[in-house]
Amino acid sequence: MAEIQIKNVAKAFGSYTALHDINLTIADQEFMVLLGASGCGKTTLLRIVAGLETATTGEVWIGGRRVDHLPPKDRGIAMVFQNYAVFPHLTVFENIGFGLRMKKLPEAEVKRRVERTATLMHIEQLLGRYSGELSGGQRQRVAVARALAMEPDVILMDEPLSNLDALLRLEMRAELKGVLAESKTTAIYVTHDQVEAMSLADRISVMHQGRIVQADKPVAIYRNPAAEFVAGFIGNPPMNFLPADPRGDGKWMVAGQVIDGPTHSGALKFAIRPEDVKLGDHGLPATVRLVEPLGAHLLVTCDVGGTLFRAVLDSDLSLKLGDTLTLTPQGDRQRWFDPATTLAVA
Amino acid sequence: MTPVTTAAPRAATKAPARRVYAASVLLLSVWVLGPIYLLFVNTLSSPEAVNSFPKSFIPQFDLGSLAFFAKFDGMLAALGNSVIVAAMTMVMSIAIGAPAGYALSRFEFRGKELFRLLILLTRAFPLPLLALPLAVLFIRTGLDDTTFGLALVHTTLAIPFAVLITFSLFSGIPIELEEAAWTLGCTRLTAFTKVVLPLILPGITASAIFAFVISWNEVFAAAVLTIENRTLTAFLLQKLGDAPIHLKFAGGFILVTPALIFIFAVRKYLFAMWGIANR
Known part of the structure; x- marks a missing residue:
């Protein structure tokens, strides 16, 4: 022992x-x-x-x-x-x-x-x-x-x-x-x-x-x-962060979209891993800034509400610079951080 | 075609640099080897040949001058003293210098840089200034005219080199080797004897021989501090002042040869010490 x-x-x-x-x-x-x-x-x-x-x-x-x-x-x-x-x-x-x-x-x-x-x-x-x-x-x-x-x-x-x-x-x-x-x-x-x-x-x-x-x-x-x-620090590419404004009752405004989140006083940061977003009909509006084909995936760097945002997408997609996408974050993979303490908020 | 045209100008620009390099090497070699060769030729020539003109550059292998020294009264005793003093210097300078070198290489302490500088500065201190007070002190303590007293002085001369050489030797041994030994069941002492010592032993030997040569070559302190128990350098300085020139050559030859042989034997480590070629 x-x-x-x-x-x-x-x-x-x-x-x-x-x-x-x-x-x-x-x-x-x-x-x-x-x-x-x-x-x-x-x-x-x-x-x-x-x-x-x-x-x-x-x-x-x-x-x-x-x-x-x-x-x-x-x-x-x-x-x-x-x-x-x-x-x-x-x-x-x-x-x-x-x-x-x-x-x-x-x-x-x-x-x-x-x-x-x-x-x-x-x-x-x-x-x-x-x-x-x-x-x-x-x-x-x-x-x-x-x-x-x-x-x-x-x-x-x-x-x-x-x-x-x-x-x-x-x-x-x-x-x-x-x-x-x-x-x-x-x-x-x-x-x-x-x-x-x-x-x-x-x-x-x-x-x-x-x-x-x-x-x-x-x-x-x-x-x-x-x-x-x-x-x-963990994950390559690392997690994406977006500023979130409180709308009350656990509703948060992230890049112009209202997303369900925790009840918390003050601002939060919304976080999601690059592989946990999908192309969808409603979600975060993103403008393509850089496309890096990695074989199995496509690493796409976008502009979401003025913040750089990375997404790992299917490599069969054909994307051009300046294309606008709608990225849907997977609900159970969303995380929230308090910018004041930098700690996670459940 | 292309390689030829590009190679030619490169060779042309390199050639002058090579020539300067070769010339420098030649000049340095002549500077050092010329006098030694003349010493060698004149030692092995008959007295007549040494004093005649024009000089011969080919030795006659006349051993008369050397044979004279072999029978010279007090010569063997002086040689013996030189060896004893040099051996004591060698042992003492390593015994004192190596721990200091280890401390400098392995521990951080206040004033470390100043300490290193001071070690070097001791070499800048002129020995003649110290000669009189040292002689007085030695007479008072009864160390005058003893081989041990002289070895003490020579040790102080050799210690700066011993410290700096062993410092660079220890610094060349990664601390991880010692740490690995500690984790494998060694104390500080056993890690030193089982890991560090075997690795630096050749370098320590070289540094010891270097101390030996410093003592062997030293003449000033030897001449001031001894009367009866003179070392070879002091003895020859005293006896050869009025001697004929062929004997002076032979005396010089006897002094130079052992030092040359020693330095030649440890040249590899001396290069390593000065950082020219590590390993």
Whole structure:
């Protein structure tokens, strides 16, 4: 059992606050992805859990044990670094066995575990090589195998795939998911790539400016963003926003159309994903500004009431610049945000 | 047709630059190798040939001058002192300089930049200014005329290089390697001995040899601070002042050769240190 609890963790570097009062519980065997743009504090949070950084205030608990005062080696964690950090003076075998030798495991056990994890990561034929003789993808496999060989309670990964080329990243992503599910360890995975986050995570924590904005299942984050930031950050292209004026009784004026919405005092923002609009008879009037054929779909950028609005439409349509369309938002996919708090309004 | 017409003018514009480059290399080589060659020729010539005119540029392989030194009274003791002082300098400058280099590379602290500058500035401080107070201090503490006392002075001369060289060596080792070691069960110390040390050992060796050469070549402090226990440089400076010219050549040869061999042996690392070719 290795549940991770992060309690009121804050981190300041001089006068700069990198993390504000983070509270997060990661269940045993859960795959948690910390997602955010660079500088949002996700790596700092990971390093605090690892023990490579000390929190200014707050506590970290792993498996019911408070660990924030312990050095990394006593926390029951293993880490995979962005630049792999494969020791260049050791062979692949010795790299994978490094932590096992530090634990002073018997030679036979070291050999067994190294060979097992190497086979798991498909690098059993590279055991005699040095890091300089490996490709980036192979180094990454060594780094993951080295972490897995420790049989840790928790595995921490800091953008492990971001230095790989696109095709390799896709392949490694699928493989990582399988291997980690098999190993039954709790995982924290830091990335700025939302597709990676979506495909790997049991749960995603979206971070922004040193805070966790939303922590939820990938689909929930996509469908029901808790804040405007999440709606604009997740999804490619991101959610569309349009200003909405109250007409009373849960009626809202959006781009000249009256739409049913929540009862709320003050103005709101209407939000809808680009794929959740259809061409229809009544709805938002849009003027086509840009048409980008993406094969499966047509990405159409329009002008709706003076605001840029993206729609994903069927690629069989033939559209020209300046065409006027009527876009019907799908009722159950409409979302509303309060511009004052930037939070979602139900 | 096209490649020929485009290639020709490009070659033409490149040619002068290449010629300047080649000329510079030639000039520098002659500047350094010329005197060394003359030293070599004159050391291996008979006294008559050294003093005669015109000069020969081909050595006679007459070992008379060198043989004279081998039997010269006090020569071997001075050579021994030089080696002892240089070895002590080597050990002390790395023992003191490497931790400073590690701290500079791995930790952030107030005044770090100033500290780096001050290290370099110690080299700008003229040793002759220090000579008298240092001599007085050494006599008071009983360090005068000892190899250890001289090694202390040489260590202060070598430390700036040791610090800056090890600083760049440590900086060349990604911190993630150490961090990975920490997460794999190492303490700061075991991570250092198991990961960092093996990686920088060649560079440390080079920097140690560099300290050795600094001490080996140093003459001023050696001449001021020792009387009986002179190092080779101070010994030759004293004895060869009035010696015939062929013996001066031979003395110079004895001094230059070990330094050259050492520097040649570690040249690869010296290049790396100055950032010309990393790895």
